[in-house]
Amino acid sequence: MRKIGKDEIENIALGAAVLGTGGGGDPYVGKLMAQLAVEKYGPVTLLSPEEVDDDAWVVSISGMGAPSVTVEKVPSTNEITGTFEAIQKYAGKDFAAVYPYEVGGLNSLIPIVLGALKGIPVVDVDGMGRAFPEVQMVTFCLDGLQSAPMAMSDDKGNSLILNGIDSVWNERIGRQALDVMGGSVTVCDFMMQGRDLKRAGIHGTLTLAENIGKTIHEVRHVGENPVQALVKKLGGVHLFSGKVTHLERRTTEGVAKGEVKLDGIDQYLGQTARLDFKNEFLIATVGEEVVATTPDLISVLDFETGLPITTEGLRYGNRIAVIGLSCNEKWRTEKGIETVGPRYFGYDLDYRPLKGETGA
Amino acid sequence: MRKIGKDEIENIALGAAVLGTGGGGDPYVGKLMAQLAVEKYGPVTLLSPEEVDDDAWVVSISGMGAPSVTVEKVPSTNEITGTFEAIQKYAGKDFAAVYPYEVGGLNSLIPIVLGALKGIPVVDVDGMGRAFPEVQMVTFCLDGLQSAPMAMSDDKGNSLILNGIDSVWNERIGRQALDVMGGSVTVCDFMMQGRDLKRAGIHGTLTLAENIGKTIHEVRHVGENPVQALVKKLGGVHLFSGKVTHLERRTTEGVAKGEVKLDGIDQYLGQTARLDFKNEFLIATVGEEVVATTPDLISVLDFETGLPITTEGLRYGNRIAVIGLSCNEKWRTEKGIETVGPRYFGYDLDYRPLKGETGA
Numbered sequence: 001m002r003k004i005g006k007d008e009i010e011n012i013a014l015g016a017a018v019l020g021t022g023g024g025g026d027p028y029v030g031k032l033m034a035q036l037a038v039e040k041y042g043p044v045t046l047l048s049p050e051e052v053d054d055d056a057w058v059v060s061i062s063g064m065g066a067p068s069v070t071v072e073k074v075p076s077t078n079e080i081t082g083t084f085e086a087i088q089k090y091a092g093k094d095f096a097a098v099y100p101y102e103v104g105g106l107n108s109l110i111p112i113v114l115g116a117l118k119g120i121p122v123v124d125v126d127g128m129g130r131a132f133p134e135v136q137m138v139t140f141c142l143d144g145l146q147s148a149p150m151a152m153s154d155d156k157g158n159s160l161i162l163n164g165i166d167s168v169w170n171e172r173i174g175r176q177a178l179d180v181m182g183g184s185v186t187v188c189d190f191m192m193q194g195r196d197l198k199r200a201g202i203h204g205t206l207t208l209a210e211n212i213g214k215t216i217h218e219v220r221h222v223g224e225n226p227v228q229a230l231v232k233k234l235g236g237v238h239l240f241s242g243k244v245t246h247l248e249r250r251t252t253e254g255v256a257k258g259e260v261k262l263d264g265i266d267q268y269l270g271q272t273a274r275l276d277f278k279n280e281f282l283i284a285t286v287g288e289e290v291v292a293t294t295p296d297l298i299s300v301l302d303f304e305t306g307l308p309i310t311t312e313g314l315r316y317g318n319r320i321a322v323i324g325l326s327c328n329e330k331w332r333t334e335k336g337i338e339t340v341g342p343r344y345f346g347y348d349l350d351y352r353p354l355k356g357e358t359g360a
Numbered sequence: 361m362r363k364i365g366k367d368e369i370e371n372i373a374l375g376a377a378v379l380g381t382g383g384g385g386d387p388y389v390g391k392l393m394a395q396l397a398v399e400k401y402g403p404v405t406l407l408s409p410e411e412v413d414d415d416a417w418v419v420s421i422s423g424m425g426a427p428s429v430t431v432e433k434v435p436s437t438n439e440i441t442g443t444f445e446a447i448q449k450y451a452g453k454d455f456a457a458v459y460p461y462e463v464g465g466l467n468s469l470i471p472i473v474l475g476a477l478k479g480i481p482v483v484d485v486d487g488m489g490r491a492f493p494e495v496q497m498v499t500f501c502l503d504g505l506q507s508a509p510m511a512m513s514d515d516k517g518n519s520l521i522l523n524g525i526d527s528v529w530n531e532r533i534g535r536q537a538l539d540v541m542g543g544s545v546t547v548c549d550f551m552m553q554g555r556d557l558k559r560a561g562i563h564g565t566l567t568l569a570e571n572i573g574k575t576i577h578e579v580r581h582v583g584e585n586p587v588q589a590l591v592k593k594l595g596g597v598h599l600f601s602g603k604v605t606h607l608e609r610r611t612t613e614g615v616a617k618g619e620v621k622l623d624g625i626d627q628y629l630g631q632t633a634r635l636d637f638k639n640e641f642l643i644a645t646v647g648e649e650v651v652a653t654t655p656d657l658i659s660v661l662d663f664e665t666g667l668p669i670t671t672e673g674l675r676y677g678n679r680i681a682v683i684g685l686s687c688n689e690k691w692r693t694e695k696g697i698e699t700v701g702p703r704y705f706g707y708d709l710d711y712r713p714l715k716g717e718t719g720a
Contacts (some may be wrong), residue, residue, distance in 0.1 A: 090450070090521075158529050161450070161521040169518050172540050180536045 001051055003043035004112060004122070009034045011213030016108035017308035018212050018230075019205070021297045023256075023280035024105020024131030025063055026310050029074045034109045037077070037116035044112050045121035047097055049203050052123055052194035056096035059087055059191040060127070061114050062107040064135070064152070064174065065184025066251045066279065074106075075186045079153050080114050086159050087151040087188035099123035099197065101138065101190060103205040104131025104280070105310070110186070125201040127190065129208075129328040130297050133279035135174060136167035137340050139330045140190050143200035150174060150189035154181035202328050216306050226306025227321040237324040237356045239284050239291050240273040241266045241303055244318045249311065256311060265303070265319060275300070275322065277311045282345055284322055291355040292324040293347075295331035295340045299323050324354045361411055363403035364472060364482070369394045371573030376468035377668035378572050378590075379565070381657045383616075383640035384465020384491030385423055386670050389434040394469045397437070397476035404472050405481040407457055409563050412483055412554035416456035419447055419551040420487070421474050422467040424495075424512070424534065425544025426611045426639065434466075435546045439513050440474050446519050447511040447548035459483035459557065461498065461550060463565040464491025464640070465670070470546070485561040487550065489568075489688040490657050493639040495534065496527035497700050499690045500550050503560035510534060510549035514541035562688050576666050586666025587681040597684040597716045599644050599651050600633040601626045601663055604678045609671065616671060625663070625679060635660070635682065637671045642705055644682055651715040652684040653707075655691035655700045659683050684714045 004012075013031035016024070038044060052058060061084060063075055088095060098111045103126040115122040127138030135147050147167040152174055153159035158181055164170035170189070178185045192200075212234065219229035231238045242262030249258035257278045264271035268286075276283040281298040284291050292298050300309045303319040314320075330336055332353075338344065341351040364372075373391035376384070398404060412418060421444060423435055448455060458471045463486040475482040487498030495507050507527040512534055513519035518541055524530035530549070538545045552560075572594065579589035591598045602622030609618035617638045624631035628646075636643040641658040644651050652658050660669045663679040674680075690696055692713075698704065701711040 086523075156529070157525045158533060159523045160533065161523075163446075163519045163521075165517045169516070173518060173520065173537050176540045177533050177537045180532050 002046050004046050005038055005043040006035045008210055009038065009109065009112060011210045011217065012108055012206060013213065014216055014308070015209030015212030016103055016105055017310065018299050018301070019103050019129070019209055019297065020105030020131040020308070020310065021280045021299050022277055022311040023133060024102055024107055026312060027106050027109055030106040030109035030113070033074070033077070034112040034116070037113045041116045041119065044115040046206065047121045047123050049123055049125045049198045049201060052097060052197060054193065054195040056194045057093045057191060058097045058099055058123060058194065058197055059095050059188050060101035061098050061111050061186065061188050062101040063110060063184060064187045065178055066256050075110065076155055077113065077117060079155055079186045080110060081117055082157070082159065083151050083153040083186040083188045084114055084118065086153060086161065087149065087191065090149055090151065090161050091191055093191065095120065097121040097123050100126045100206065102126055102128040102131045103209055104128065107131070108206060108209055122206070123197065124204055124206045125197060126205045127201060129202040129205050131280050132340055135171035135189070138190065139202055139328070140192070140200045141167050142330055142333065142335050142339065145190065145192055145196055145200055147189040149191070150187060152177065152181070152185045152187050154185050156182070202330065219306065227301055227303065227323065230301070230306055231323055234325060237354055238321065239324050239355070240264065240286050240322040241268050242273055242320065244314060244316055244320065247314060247316050258311065260314060262320070273322065276347065278345055279311065281311065283342060283347055284324065290349060290352060293342045293349065293351050294345065295327040295336065296354045297325035297327060299325065326354055326357055361408070362406050364406050365398055365403040366395045368570055369398065369469065369472060371570045371577065372468055372566060373573065374576055374668070375569030375572030376463060376465055377670065378659045379463050379489070379569055379657065380465030380491040380668070380670065381640045381659050382637055382671040383493060384462055384467055386672060387466050387469055390466040390469035390473070393434070393437070394472040394476070397473045401476045401479065404475040406566065407481045407483050409483055409485045409558045409561060412457060412557060414553065414555040416554045417453045417551060418457045418459055418483060418554065418557055419455050419548050420461035421458050421471050421546065421548050422461040423470060423544060424547045425538055426616050435470065436515055437473065437477060439515055439546045440470060441477055442517070442519065443511050443513040443546040443548045444474055444478065446513060446521065447509065447551065450509055450511065450521050451551055453551065455480065457481040457483050460486045460566065462486055462488040462491045463569055464488065467491070468566060468569055482566070483557065484564055484566045485557060486565045487561060489562040489565050491640050492700055495531035495549070498550065499562055499688070500552070500560045501527050502690055502693065502695050502699065505550065505552055505556055505560055507549040509551070510547060512537065512541070512545045512547050514545050516542070562690065579666065587661055587663065587683065590661070590666055591683055594685060597714055598681065599684050599715070600624065600646050600682040601628050602633055602680065604674060604676050604680065607674060607676050618671065620674060622680070633682065636707065638705055639671065641671065643702060643707055644684065650709060650712065653702045653709065653711050654705065655687040655696065655711070656714045657685035657687060659685065686714055686717055
């Protein structure tokens with residue numbers, strides 16, 4: 001158990017943008033909201049999963065919608081507390097803590113905002129260890145847990161409780177509904193007891209995000225090459241450095257899909273690369289060779305500063321470094337690959353472990 | 361208080377198709393379901409609104425979706441009881457009775473099916489006195505009552521509880537969601553207490569449907585011209601008789617929109633007419649003159665038999681009679697016309713009372 005204040009939030013936001021692998025929503029506004037909330041209501045208690053009672057009930061809170069929308073339309077505090085109160089009322093539970101559904105991007109910070117507003121602890125755990133675009137793409141589902149009942153609220157005060165027959169149906173119906181709810185909503189789902197969270201969640205991911213953020217800050221101050229330093233510290237792989245020569249992005253059916261083409265710079269001069277994304281970066285190809293695929297993490301950093309860049313933030317002409325990080329082992333199972341591997345996203349290729357992986 | 365058995369259901373279904381003004385779903389399969397249910401579980405108790413205690417809670421049950429879909433995909437008994445149990449559980453109420461949200465079409469029969477399955481009474485009331493395509497198009501809304509909480513379930517077992525900020529938002533979100541739920545769902549909404557139902561509902565409409573059905577059956581047996589006999593008995597207006605020469609129908613955004621063109625027959629020989637519909641027939645034009653507009657009822661009957669024909673059942677070459685019936689006075693108020701008048705449906709014309717109205 002420890003306290004999360006303004007500095008911790010600063011680092012978590014930065015690290016969450018790396019773990020967001022281009023998606024999960026820009027953490028910037030979430031960071032400001034979380035910092036404002038702890039300033040006003042005091043630091044938030046962070047519990048390790050082991051500190052949650054086996055019988056205690058917890059619930060996740062997150063934003064849902066295309067990042068292209070959430071970057072401009074962030075959830076209000078009323079929307080956040082309203083969604084939590086809706087699930088509380090529906091389930092008739094007194095939740096002992098909240099937790100992030102995904103640690104990548106904006107969704108790492110929404111639980112901290114709620115924790116501050118409601119004075120309840122946040123658990124250092126998530127269901128992805130990164131960001132993914134769909135409801136059922138969490139390790140909880142690999143373990144047979146379900147998202148229902150799923151509360152959804154929008155900025156206007158509309159709310160609904162979804163009881164789909166499984167998490168894929170909650171994704172389908174929820175995604176369809178949010179289209180008329182302004183393109184983004186706040187969601188509370190995957191309510192479960194402590195014992196299930198411990199078994200099915202990925203532990204310590206808020207702390208991981210914080211450490212990544214801290215590393216980026218530190219290397220910037222000591223004048224090291226931030227990309228090399230970060231890759232070394234995280235046990236990741238430097239996949240490519242290049243300049244954005246082509247960028248295609250379509251926001252459709254509640255997600256942002258597209259591709260990025262790169263001309264190599266620095267040690268990659270003369271080579272080309274391509275990144276495919278659907279909210280998150282999913283495939284990295286250097287020349288003709290696929291060097292990284294989902295569910296491994298493909299993150300884009302600014303070539304000079306090492307600061308993460310989202311698929312929304314990317315611009316023509318950006319000089320970027322592409323790094324790869326190994327996903328959590330739960331994703332490398334047959335069911336994991338089936339749920340979030342390249343074929344699920346419509347790419348005609350099999351998952352292949354990160355090229356040059358060191359086994360961080 | 362009286363009992364509804366197989367014969368009553370036969371007549372209600374026929375009359376409901378007339379009041380359905382082309383929409384509301386074909387009552388045929390609903391009739392078979394209701395008859396099967398009363399055969400198995402015994403007749404259903406029909407209460408007049410006055411027989412419902414002021415403090416007792418009641419709720420409506422109906423199908424929602426384009427008639428083009430419901431004609432092939434009718435709700436199962438599991439879907440019907442499941443939706444009712446969902447609203448019961450969510451609201452924590454023990455409902456004293458159920459009632460039809462709209463008397464026109466299939467939705468007059470769903471409450472009877474539920475009443476038989478659950479052994480609870482049905483109230484002789486509805487919120488339209490006809491059929492309309494959208495959630496908020498009920499006299500309850502003219503009186504400030506709301507549809508929320510609105511339970512929706514599909515055939516697969518998916519269900520949701522909608523708490524839109526008003527009935528228009530429940531319509532918008534629900535309509536959007538049902539698109540991925542197979543195009544049609546069962547809905548329980550407008551839960552209210554007896555005193556509100558008495559004040560805001562249209563009384564005696566199931567009995568009205570039954571009487572219309574009885575009349576059609578009777579006149580067919582005595583060999584009268586069924587259209588003339590029906591118009592006379594109902595105090596309606598015979599607007600046109602003609603042959604369908606053009607029929608255009610598009611199912612889009614969960615509703616069926618289109619138009620019908622007619623060449624006059626019998627006393628209308630040499631004239632032409634046109635009907636515009638959006639699930640229901642909304643505008644009738646003879647030559648250049650608009651002779652009937654929503655919210656007055658425009659019903660299409662088979663020219664020979666007097667049997668009602670839905671917008672879905674209509675075919676090129678059909679010989680039909682078009683009749684007009686005055687709507688309930690609640691719809692002729694400013695707010696009523698705003699809610700369901702021609703301009704709401706996108707027609708550039710004002711409401712005009714039925715041509716040749718006798719004031720039935």
